[in-house]
Amino acid sequence: MSDSSPQEITQLLLAWRGGDQAALDQLMPLVHQELRRLAHRFMQQERPGHLLQTTALVNEAYLRLVDSSRVEWESRAHFFAVAAQSMRRVLVDAARERESRKRGGEWAQVSLAEAMVVPQRRGADLIALDDALSDLAAVDQRKSQIVELRFFGGLTVEETAAVLEVSPDTVMHDWQLSKIWLFRELSKDGADGA
Numbered sequence: 612m613s614d615s616s617p618q619e620i621t622q623l624l625l626a627w628r629g630g631d632q633a634a635l636d637q638l639m640p641l642v643h644q645e646l647r648r649l650a651h652r653f654m655q656q657e658r659p660g661h662l663l664q665t666t667a668l669v670n671e672a673y674l675r676l677v678d679s680s681r682v683e684w685e686s687r688a689h690f691f692a693v694a695a696q697s698m699r700r701v702l703v704d705a706a707r708e709r710e711s712r713k714r715g716g717e718w719a720q721v722s723l724a725e726a727m728v729v730p731q732r733r734g735a736d737l738i739a740l741d742d743a744l745s746d747l748a749a750v751d752q753r754k755s756q757i758v759e760l761r762f763f764g765g766l767t768v769e770e771t772a773a774v775l776e777v778s779p780d781t782v783m784h785d786w787q788l789s790k791i792w793l794f795r796e797l798s799k800d801g802a803d804g805a
Contacts, residue, residue, distance in 0.1 A: 617687040624684035635677070646672065646694055649765060653698050672697040688760075688770040695764030703741045710738065743796040747789065754789040757782055 620641055626634035650668040675697040676690075684690055748755035753775060760771045761782075768786070772779045 620687040620690065621685075624687070624690055628682075628684045639673070642690065642694075643669070645691060649691070649695055650698055652765060653702055653763070668698055668701060671701045675700070686773065688766055688774045692760045692764045692766060692774055696759055699741070699759070699763050703737055706737045739797055740793070743793050746796060747792060750792075751785075753777070754785045754792070757785045758789045758793065761786055 620638065623634045623638040623641070627638060646669045647665060650665045650672070653668060654665050672694055676694060682693060744755050744758060747758070756775060757771055760766045760774060761768075766774070768779045768782050772782045775782070
């Protein structure tokens with residue numbers, strides 16, 4: 612995390628929400644390091660040679676965040692939760708595009724060594740996880756948000772509780788149930804696809 616306090620970031624977010632563009636200019640350097648950490652965490656889960664790199668993912672998320680003028684920023688934790696969601700959307704969109712190209716789109720030139728490697732399914736796995744999270748959101752929106760904040764956003768239990776305005780005990784309970792639910796859903800999808 613940066614040297615700035617959560618309160619300073621929250622104050623800048625609130626000023627930006629109020630229309631102060633100078634606050635945005637002050638905010639971005641303060642949150643850049645944390646955005647890079649989030650992006651790096653996402654990119655570690657992607658296949659080697661992914662077209663998006665950490666910097667590109669941060670930049671794309673930044674553009675989406677700046678364009679999200681409708682968001683009512685509440686706190687630093689809320690900002691990073693939305694940033695994580697934006698990064699997840701960027702990666703899922705890229706994975707869906709890759710999957711659609713595989714089904715009859717463009718040919719890619721690969722070396723013989725690359726062709727010998729068993730294809731990795733991380734893009735498909737990310738799509739399956741995104742679909743499962745969407746299904747979970749239809750059943751229980753809060754549990755889906757907790758997964759997004761904890762897993763994708765890297766927020767602590769306490770930060771997640773603050774964003775969702777529930778107790779840390781509720782977050783832990785829902786987090787445990789959500790992991791079980793997602794495991795079952797993803798296992799079912801894997802069995803169906805075999």
